Amino acid sequence: QQQVKQSPQSLIVQKGGISIINCAYENTAFDYFPWYQQFPGKGPALLIAIRPDVSEKKEGRFTISFNKSAKQFSLHIMDSQPGDSATYFCAASKRTGTASKLTFGTGTRLQVTL
Amino acid sequence: DVKVTQSSRYLVKRTGEKVFLECVQDMDHENMFWYRQDPGLGLRLIYFSYDVKMKEKGDIPEGYSVSREKKERFSLILESASTNQTSMYLCALGSATEAFFGQGTRLTVV
Numbered sequence: 001q002q003q004v005k006q007s008p009q010s011l012i013v014q015k016g017g018i019s020i021i022n023c024a025y026e027n028t029a030f031d032y033f034p035w036y037q038q039f040p041g042k043g044p045a046l047l048i049a050i051r052p053d054v055s056e057k058k059e060g061r062f063t064i065s066f067n068k069s070a071k072q073f074s075l076h077i078m079d080s081q082p083g084d085s086a087t088y089f090c091a092a093s094k095r096t097g098t099a100s101k102l103t104f105g106t107g108t109r110l111q112v113t114l
Numbered sequence: 115d116v117k118v119t120q121s122s123r124y125l126v127k128r129t130g131e132k133v134f135l136e137c138v139q140d141m142d143h144e145n146m147f148w149y150r151q152d153p154g155l156g157l158r159l160i161y162f163s164y165d166v167k168m169k170e171k172g173d174i175p176e177g178y179s180v181s182r183e184k185k186e187r188f189s190l191i192l193e194s195a196s197t198n199q200t201s202m203y204l205c206a207l208g209s210a211t212e213a214f215f216g217q218g219t220r221l222t223v224v
Contacts, residue, residue: 006156009154032210032211034211034212036213041217042217042218043118043204043206043214043215043216043217043218044157044204044213044215045214045215046212046213049211049212089156089157093210093211094210101145101147101159101162101172101210102210102213103159104149104156104157104158105156106154106155106156107154107156107157
């Protein structure tokens with residue numbers, strides 16, 4: 001049972017283009033939606049996150065768009081650069097409760113070409 | 115900086131062996147997690163611990179157990195390794211709002 005569905009599985013974007021990765025969730029109890037970035041040979045690291053009381057959050061070239069009614073959220077990378085080539089994971093969690101934990105999507109491998 | 119150290123980067127074990135994967139943190143954090151990462155399946159939670167000697171099953175606990183005798187150390191145990199446990203194993207610590215990951219242990223069971 002995949003509680004967080006992520007697409008596409010892989011993505012190739014030209015330098016300067018916009019990269020878009022989509023996620024959908026089922027559990028309406030989720031109240032925190034982060035994105036993680038993973039470079040080869042490294043563990044994932046938090047990139048950007050959003051709470052469901054806002055529809056958009058922007059940090060530099062990275063933007064999360066959130067649609068609560070559709071239970072969907074997406075990551076947009078503007079002016080994509082070769083250094084953005086990595087695997088991206090969306091995730092969801094409930095912030096309260098003992099040992100709250102993250103549920104991850106299946107990942108998107110992004111390649112930014114010159 | 116948060117430091118999560120996994121004892122091995124690469125490990126090759128034989129089918130049927132008992133395998134220990136070790137994870138050590140320097141943050142005095144209560145919550146620690148073990149995930150496995152497989153292409154197309156993402157990160158799946160095996161077990162987590164929210165205090166010394168406390169543990170809970172994640173989404174895929176079958177074939178695994180864990181030990182947390184001290185706060186800073188969380189061990190994943192494969193009781194009898196099988197080829198379908200060949201994977202990347204990631205230890206993490208943190209909360210629902212941020213997880214800090216180790217570099218991973220790539221385990222191959224032959």
